[in-house]
Amino acid sequence: MKTRDILHVRTPMLDLAYEEHGPEDGAAVILLHGFPYDPRAYDNVAPPLAARGYRVLVPYLRGYGPTRFVDAGVMRSGQQAALAQDLLDLMDALSIKRAALAGYDWGGRAACILAALWPARVSALVTGDGYNIQDIAAAVQPLAPEAEYRYWYQYYFHTPRGRAGLTANRAALCRLLWRLWSPTWPITDAVYAQSAESFDNPDFVEVVIHSYRHRYGYAAGDPRLQAIEDRLQRQPVIAVPAISLCGLDDGVGVPETIDPRRAQFSRFYERRLLPGTGHNIPQESPGAMVDAVLDLLSGRNI
Numbered sequence: 001m002k003t004r005d006i007l008h009v010r011t012p013m014l015d016l017a018y019e020e021h022g023p024e025d026g027a028a029v030i031l032l033h034g035f036p037y038d039p040r041a042y043d044n045v046a047p048p049l050a051a052r053g054y055r056v057l058v059p060y061l062r063g064y065g066p067t068r069f070v071d072a073g074v075m076r077s078g079q080q081a082a083l084a085q086d087l088l089d090l091m092d093a094l095s096i097k098r099a100a101l102a103g104y105d106w107g108g109r110a111a112c113i114l115a116a117l118w119p120a121r122v123s124a125l126v127t128g129d130g131y132n133i134q135d136i137a138a139a140v141q142p143l144a145p146e147a148e149y150r151y152w153y154q155y156y157f158h159t160p161r162g163r164a165g166l167t168a169n170r171a172a173l174c175r176l177l178w179r180l181w182s183p184t185w186p187i188t189d190a191v192y193a194q195s196a197e198s199f200d201n202p203d204f205v206e207v208v209i210h211s212y213r214h215r216y217g218y219a220a221g222d223p224r225l226q227a228i229e230d231r232l233q234r235q236p237v238i239a240v241p242a243i244s245l246c247g248l249d250d251g252v253g254v255p256e257t258i259d260p261r262r263a264q265f266s267r268f269y270e271r272r273l274l275p276g277t278g279h280n281i282p283q284e285s286p287g288a289m290v291d292a293v294l295d296l297l298s299g300r301n302i
Contacts, residue, residue: 013082015068017057022054028098029056031282034279034280038199042282054100054196061088078211082221084117087114109134113133117232128244135233154215174199178192179280181215236265241269
């Protein structure tokens with residue numbers, strides 16, 4: 001496997017690892033991975049953007065790869081506010097006043113939150129599956145059975161058995177999720193192994209378990225982040241130009257015919273449905289991700 005240069009920056013909560021491509025003085029683009037993935041999802045997205053003169057940063061989220069908490073006193077939270085605060089802290093630590101954001105799953109959630117609560121810091125947004133901000137107050141309401149069974153892993157993580165299972169079998173469990181969520185993507189063991197290295201982080205299990213418990217109200221959040229969570233409960237509108245990418249073969253949930261959260265975007269918004277693409281959008285359809293970022297940054301079709 002190719003050796004990659006990994007950079008680190010200190011934030012209030014993390015020794016945050018990231019990879020960087022392109023000129024340091026280029027306009028910033030930050031690419032954010034989800035669960036259970038890592039920056040390898042963007043290996044065919046970051047270089048084309050860097051070749052166009054953008055400064056492209058791909059961080060390892062908390063609990064992944066070389067990213068570490070600064071001390072034992074920092075709560076190993078996986079809540080949505082923590083992911084957004086980490087992104088904001090990264091930008092502040094690197095003196096990035098404004099950036100284009102692209103992400104899916106956990107990373108898409110962080111990007112959506114920053115675009116909603118700090119729109120002056122976001123020039124454009126590419127989000128996997130539209131409006132990704134959790135409505136925790138409504139999460140106690142059951143979904144249709146067809147949707148509920150796809151979330152089995154979340155309910156598994158609510159139990160002691162699920163925590164033990166993720167601890168003992170994280171590589172096999174995450175490999176299963178890749179297969180279920182991207183049923184038409186020919187995943188090889190070699191490709192999976194490159195990302196699976198990031199799941200050996202000592203805080204991976206704690207962060208993942210907390211994420212899936214907090215979003216249903218089954219675990220308390222980090223008190224330092226409560227003000228952000230309070231703002232998110234109002235389901236704020238996103239007021240930056242945005243493109244949503246949706247994989248039509250997504251095993252977590254096939255996109256609905258009509259976007260149910262369209263009203264949460266008040267500026268330019270376009271939804272692009274991707275045939276033959278599952279949940280891991282940038283790794284399965286990197287060209288679509290690159291095109292979406294460039295279309296927004298160039299003003300094409302806006």
